[in-house]
Amino acid sequence: MTFPVIPFGREFKAKYFSNLDPHVINVNHGAMGATPDCILDEYCKSYKSSQTFFDKYLRYEQRYEYMTQLKEISTKELLNCDFKNLAIVDSATAGVNTVLRSFPFKSGDKIVFSTTTYGACKKLIQFLERRIQIQPIVVDIKYPASEEEVVAAYETKFQEPGIRMCLMDAVTSVPGARIPFEEITKLCRKYKILSLIDAAHGIGLLKISLLDLKPDFFVTNLHKWFYVPKSCSVLYVNPEYHRVIQPLTISHQYSDEDVSLSTNELEQMRFFDAFQFTASRNKASIACITSAKKFRNETCGGEETIAKYCYELAWEAANHVTTKVWKGSSILNTKETATALINVEVPVQDLIPEVDINEIAPWLPQVEHEICIDYNTFVPCFFYEGKVYIRFSCQIYNELDDYIYAANAVSETFKKFFANIDKFKATPLCGSAFLTVEAFDKIS
Structure with missing residues (x-):
């Protein structure tokens, strides 16, 4: 079979993205994403199914579904990591908030970010600067710039004393530009700086292997380039920090980071459990990860x-x-x-x-x-x-x-x-x- 099944472009849009207004010319997919009809159908099916016996779904079925879908996204061809290191969050910005507002920064700790960091995340750093007196360290990036120039600009800042964490994009929003986040992450390890990668434009756009990348924290939207309905994003946290990072909504599964759980199995699931159940939110989009993966492979050609x-x-x-x-x-x-x-x-x-x-x-x-x-x-x-x-x-x-x-x-x-x-x-x-x-x- 020749892929894609139907040629990409206007004909493909009419067949698989019919919910997009045919009179609208969408040249801004990266901002909000778009979802194919078959995946939207799966979303509606999942939501309706959850309503038939919501107690059963919320208390028992949702956990299995959540685990199953994280396993789908953690496979070698996608994120290539252990699913127990992943959690679903609403957006990449929510993931960045989750990490930076959970992490036990102290007054005077320094966070590196760049002039092209997403505006909402800059506001978060401004908030932390005012609330807990972290010190922002700004890398000045001017495009067009080579990968070597970008890496060198980050390394110059990394040589300052007291750097605790680096927040970097995978692909910046404005201007839209891929940065050498792989090399910058390596530099973070060299200088013993924690790495937080905002890959809002990540899965579905870039090839990613967290096993090879080895970041401390990583977040990527599934509802942009991967076609999952909004709002659905994945947060990765290095197991070393599972006890530290908590969801923005603290719920029943919270446990203090200095409390040891009774078995190794429970300890390994600490992070998963904390994020999986956070009250009666609509999580129908999570059920669509398998459908999105199937559509991309079988209809689009991979x-x-x-x-x-x-x-x-x-x-x-x-x-x-x-x-x-x-x-x-x-x-x-x-x-x-x-x-x-x-x-x-x-x-x-x-x-x-x-x-x-x-x-x-x-x-x-x-x-x-x-x-x-x-x-x-x-x-x-x-x-x-x-x-x-x-x-x-x-x-x-x-x-x-x-x-x-x-x-x-x-x-x-x-x-x-x-x-x-x-x-x-x-x-x-x-x-x-x-x-x-x-x-x-x-x-x-």
């Missing part, structure tokens, strides 16, 4: 087939836009840093020559809103190192035409939105990430 299509489409889209749509524009990524996420420069001075590019950044959330409402697509726009970029996410239901459409939507919106220069005399109607309620009232 991880390598999916990755090849998405990676190649990313380069094709970026090259086409920078040579045909926006001639002379640049691609921020190199081959080392590109995945199915790729960043393309917006030629602001060609589109709106009368506007100072340095005044644009506060208005970009409103530009995104206009694109979303007027063109039925969402294109992340961001200001970086003196330029405006957009980020494309490429998925098996996309084709090149989707990115041409998105780039043209950006062009038209920039021209229309910035035509009224008087707007710069007002305050932008946006926050740091999303439009405020007041902004929607005024511009929707």
Whole structure:
């Protein structure tokens, strides 16, 4: 049989992602993910089944289901680890919170992170700095940068005294760039620094072996690139820290870290048990891990087939836009840093020559809103190192035409939105990430 069963692109979308609005051009898969119809069907089936006798499901069946699905995700072809070192959390950000808010930091402990660390995680470090006086140590990364330059920048910071932990991405959000997290994790071991990898863009996008990687902490979303329904992510914790890391919601299975359990078997399941039962949450998405794995293997042709299509489409889209749509524009990524996420420069001075590019950044959330409402697509726009970029996410239901459409939507919106220069005399109607309620009232 030739894989995929149906060619990737628009035809594949119509067959397997029919819940996506056919009039919407989704070029931002990496932000929220999307779930194939057959996996959504499994989600609904699982949820309905749990409701038929919820006491039985919650008290007995859920534990078996939870264990079974973690075993599926821990196999050699996926995370390659012992399932007893895994827990389900709502998101990668929730996983990072779980680790950093459980860990017994002391005042003055230093945490390394970078200028490209996900914004929500930066806020968490800001919270810890205020609450327990940890010291943030920032690695300044400027793309385009080689792997060697990124590794060297981290190592320079690691040589400072008192570094307790390093929070690193696997693939950064803005700009979308793969970082050499494998080499940085090795450096963490060399300098006796704990490693926490935020692989929000991880499983389904990258090849990962935790057995080889040997991080202290690792979290990855299943609802982004792996097609599991939201909200479902996996947290890995080195067994050495099973007694330390607790779920954000402390529940019945909590035990103090200095209490020894009665048998070795119970001790080995301490971490699993603490996370498995945290009250009557909807966990139907967990039951879909097997279905997602099956769909990716049997319908799509496996991880390598999916990755090849998405990676190649990313380069094709970026090259086409920078040579045909926006001639002379640049691609921020190199081959080392590109995945199915790729960043393309917006030629602001060609589109709106009368506007100072340095005044644009506060208005970009409103530009995104206009694109979303007027063109039925969402294109992340961001200001970086003196330029405006957009980020494309490429998925098996996309084709090149989707990115041409998105780039043209950006062009038209920039021209229309910035035509009224008087707007710069007002305050932008946006926050740091999303439009405020007041902004929607005024511009929707």
